[in-house]
Amino acid sequence: MAQRDGDGTIGKALSVMDQVANFGRPVKFSELLDGSEFPKATLFRYVQALTNQRMLRFDPDRNTYAPGARLMRLAHAAWEQSSLAPIARPHIDRLSEIVGETVHLAQLDNAQVLYVDKRNATQPIAMFSEAGKVGPAYCTGVGKAMLAFLDEDTLSSVIAQQSFHQFTPSTLKNETELRAELAEIRANGYGFDREEHEPSIICVAMPILTPRGRILGALSVTSSTTRTNLAAMEKLVPELSKTSQAIAAEAQDWRFPDLNKSQTMGA
Amino acid sequence: MAQRDGDGTIGKALSVMDQVANFGRPVKFSELLDGSEFPKATLFRYVQALTNQRMLRFDPDRNTYAPGARLMRLAHAAWEQSSLAPIARPHIDRLSEIVGETVHLAQLDNAQVLYVDKRNATQPIAMFSEAGKVGPAYCTGVGKAMLAFLDEDTLSSVIAQQSFHQFTPSTLKNETELRAELAEIRANGYGFDREEHEPSIICVAMPILTPRGRILGALSVTSSTTRTNLAAMEKLVPELSKTSQAIAAEAQDWRFPDLNKSQTMGA
DNA sequence: AAACGAGTTCCACTATGTGAAACTTAGTTT
DNA sequence: AAACTAAGTTTCACATAGTGGAACTCGTTT
Numbered sequence: 382m383a384q385r386d387g388d389g390t391i392g393k394a395l396s397v398m399d400q401v402a403n404f405g406r407p408v409k410f411s412e413l414l415d416g417s418e419f420p421k422a423t424l425f426r427y428v429q430a431l432t433n434q435r436m437l438r439f440d441p442d443r444n445t446y447a448p449g450a451r452l453m454r455l456a457h458a459a460w461e462q463s464s465l466a467p468i469a470r471p472h473i474d475r476l477s478e479i480v481g482e483t484v485h486l487a488q489l490d491n492a493q494v495l496y497v498d499k500r501n502a503t504q505p506i507a508m509f510s511e512a513g514k515v516g517p518a519y520c521t522g523v524g525k526a527m528l529a530f531l532d533e534d535t536l537s538s539v540i541a542q543q544s545f546h547q548f549t550p551s552t553l554k555n556e557t558e559l560r561a562e563l564a565e566i567r568a569n570g571y572g573f574d575r576e577e578h579e580p581s582i583i584c585v586a587m588p589i590l591t592p593r594g595r596i597l598g599a600l601s602v603t604s605s606t607t608r609t610n611l612a613a614m615e616k617l618v619p620e621l622s623k624t625s626q627a628i629a630a631e632a633q634d635w636r637f638p639d640l641n642k643s644q645t646m647g648a
Numbered sequence: 649m650a651q652r653d654g655d656g657t658i659g660k661a662l663s664v665m666d667q668v669a670n671f672g673r674p675v676k677f678s679e680l681l682d683g684s685e686f687p688k689a690t691l692f693r694y695v696q697a698l699t700n701q702r703m704l705r706f707d708p709d710r711n712t713y714a715p716g717a718r719l720m721r722l723a724h725a726a727w728e729q730s731s732l733a734p735i736a737r738p739h740i741d742r743l744s745e746i747v748g749e750t751v752h753l754a755q756l757d758n759a760q761v762l763y764v765d766k767r768n769a770t771q772p773i774a775m776f777s778e779a780g781k782v783g784p785a786y787c788t789g790v791g792k793a794m795l796a797f798l799d800e801d802t803l804s805s806v807i808a809q810q811s812f813h814q815f816t817p818s819t820l821k822n823e824t825e826l827r828a829e830l831a832e833i834r835a836n837g838y839g840f841d842r843e844e845h846e847p848s849i850i851c852v853a854m855p856i857l858t859p860r861g862r863i864l865g866a867l868s869v870t871s872s873t874t875r876t877n878l879a880a881m882e883k884l885v886p887e888l889s890k891t892s893q894a895i896a897a898e899a900q901d902w903r904f905p906d907l908n909k910s911q912t913m914g915a
Numbered sequence: 916a917a918a919c920g921a922g923t924t925c926c927a928c929t930a931t932g933t934g935a936a937a938c939t940t941a942g943t944t945t
Numbered sequence: 946a947a948a949c950t951a952a953g954t955t956t957c958a959c960a961t962a963g964t965g966g967a968a969c970t971c972g973t974t975t
Contacts, residue, residue: 388697389962390657390932395701395718402725411952420934425954430655434662435758438730442862444953448726450757451662453764456723457780458669459715463705490717491702497720513724595709656931657963678921687965692923711922917975924969931963937956944949 393419397427398436398448407445460512464488465589465598466498469628473500473600476624480602480617485584487523488598489531490515492542494524497598519543519559520552522574522586523599528559529566530588530596536563552577571618573611574601581606585614587621589629597632600625660686664694665703665715674712727779731755732856732865733765736895740767740867743891747869747884752851754790755865756798757782759809761791764865786810786826787819789841789853790866795826796833797855797863803830819844838885840878841868848873852881854888856896864899867892 400417401408410428417424428446431437435451461467469486477484477500486498494516518524518539528536540556553559566572574584586601602617667684668675677695684691695713698704702718728734736753744751744767753765761783785791785806795803807823820826833839841851853868869884 388700391661391694391697392701394658394661395703398722402722405725406729409952414952421953422934422936422955423932426932427658429954430658433655434659436662442860447730448722449730450726450755450762452719452723452726453731453762453780454757454782455665455669455715456719456726457782458672459717459719459723460780462673463714463716464720488717490721495717495720513720513727515721591709593709676921681921688922689924689965689967690963693963696923919974920972922969922971925967926965929962929964932961933957933959935957937954939952939954941952942950945947 394427394431397424397431401437401446402448407440407443407447409445413446456513460497464497465628465632466512468631469498469598469600472624472627472631473498476600476602476620477501479620483603485523485601485603486598487516487521487527487601489518489524489527489539489596492518492539494518494521494527496523517544517546517578519545520548520574520577522572522584522601522603525559525562525566525572525574526586526588526599526601527596529563529572530590530594548578549576549580551575571621573614574603575611576606583609583611583614585611585617585621587618587625589625589632591629591633597629600628661694661698664691664698668704668713669715674707674710674714676712680713723780727764731764732895732899733779735898736765736865736867739891739894739898740765743867743869743887744768746887750870752790752868752870753865754783754788754794754868756785756791756794756806756863759785759806761785761788761794763790784811784813784845786812787815787841787844789839789851789868789870792826792829792833792839792841793853793855793866793868794863796830796839797857797861815845816843816847818842838888840881841870842878843873850876850878850881852878852884852888854885854892856892856899858896858900864896867895 397413397417397419400413404412410425413428414421414424419427428437432439432446432449435449437446438449439446465488466486473484473486484500485496487494487496489495496514496516497512499512516524518528528539531539540559543559545553545555545559547554553562562572571585571587574582574586576583582603582605584601584603586599588599589597591597600621602614602621604614664680664684664686667680671679677692680695681688681691686694695704699706699713699716702716704713705716706713732755733753740751740753751767752763754761754763756762763781763783764779766779783791785795795806798806807826810823810826812820812822814821820829829839838852838854841849841853843850849870849872851868851870853866855866856864858864867888869881869888871881
């Protein structure tokens with residue numbers, strides 16, 4: 382039941398993937414090596430296997446590795462079927478049009494917030510460049526909205542993983558402050574970001590819950606203190622709530638299309 | 649030097665990922681099992697490890713597995729640094745505005761075409777739903793444009809993997825026809841899709857090449873026979889060519905920002 | 916209450932992955 | 946050009962990590 386990383390070869394190989402991804406640029410083998418817990422030969426084998434599998438791409442001109450194409454392919458599937466985004470899309474479109482502000486759709490990935498969709502009221506959207514982004518859970522509207530509805534076991538494990546880095550003077554400082562805030566969110570059914578992550582950026586956020594109370598994700602409307610204030614944002618709650626419920630309802634109906642049909646696989 | 653899949657545990661685990669992704673919907677363990685080359689206990693361990701690693705997401709209500717959140721995170725990195733998309737974005741915007749038609753940006757992933765960006769002249773774009781999609785190489789404009797500039801070794805291996813499924817009456821039927829077409833594309837520097845993949849859908853496609861002639865990707869402008877014809881599309885070639893060259897030039901300049909700086913990792 | 920099927924755990928066996936060290940380039944320096 | 950150096954790649958004896966048949970648990974059906 383170990384929750385830690387590990388998971389044998391698979392976990393180790395994926396940690397290499399993370400490492401490459403985190404460099405943010407094509408990276409040389411030797412750069413990976415110092416910064417790796419693995420001995421040279423071992424790392425080398427991982428990197429080779431991952432390259433063969435097109436999870437990494439090797440640039441023979443520059444002798445560098447970068448995340449590979451197979452990832453995008455798999456992520457496409459992940460986005461389509463595992464995330465709320467495809468279901469939520471029309472609802473988010475509608476919401477962003479009504480409120481005329483940026484709308485975010487996020488899910489919880491371990492202890493972090495993973496943005497799966499975004500609608501920018503004014504300009505058309507970015508693609509992977511936005512979806513796939515991650516952010517802290519303890520100081521974003523969507524993050525707190527989701528944490529508020531976790532069961533105690535998961536919650537305490539997740540809280541333990543928060544950095545409580547002080548992004549702004551308003552950032553919550555510790556577990557106690559966060560728990561108080563979560564209780565309030567639970568009571569209200571929605572929460573705010575009071576410039577906790579970026580100065581002058583505020584938002585209202587609402588969880589998306591299954592009928593059973595399992596947290597699916599969260600929605601938020603973001604704006605800035607130069608244009609509006611929290612009291613005005615709070616007026617959007619009914620719209621947010623309507624949208625969240627519509628998404629939850631539709632997610633629920635999403636049953637398996639045809640259970641007695643033989644499937645093809647792609648091994 | 650085996651090019652086949654395999655790659656030990658890593659390859660096997662990834663083949664399970666593919667399998668899950670290909671289902672296109674949340675899938676039960678037993679569904680994976682019949683359709684898997686692995687014995688029950690083995691498959692189970694893979695699926696567990698992958699779930700721990702958040703490469704798969706387990707839905708405890710339904711007892712199903714779906715592609716997980718970590719994928720999207722990794723794919724975000726892949727899209728940002730390994731694909732041409734971020735570099736190409738402004739160029740594609742410009743091109744789509746000028747030509748007023750749908751523009752695709754694709755790369756080659758093994759033997760298939762991987763779409764990494766798309767600009768729809770009229771309506772704003774879709775996100776992961778478009779990027780990450782894959783298509784056949786032998787019967788799409790971008791596919792053929794890229795095949796045409798592969799070295800013979802790679803090409804013959806890639807051709808061997810084409811299905812030559814007849815999507816339409818115009819679909820190329822075999823290696824011979826394809827090779828003839830590729831020679832023509834090589835001679836002209838650009839190619840067409842003559843309703844080979846979908847009836848009434850036509851396109852002009854142009855490869856994006858490094859100065860050394862390595863193929864980076866391809867661009868295409870797509871339209872339909874109800875609105876235009878190939879001769880008219882061919883008039884767009886100069887614009888396409890300009891865009892392709894601009895992208896190639898910029899990709900080239902993309903050197904490493906700072907080589908002597910210690911890095912942090914995310915193992 | 917017995918039979919079934921899906922999902923999970925056990926455990927002896929061995930295939931797989933391990934990593935120190937040796938080797939091979941390719942790029943500098945003397 | 947020989948001698949050094951660092952990066953990347955291969956080898957191989959060894960043991961850890963993965964394997965899979967079979968047994969078990971749980972929830973559902975007859």
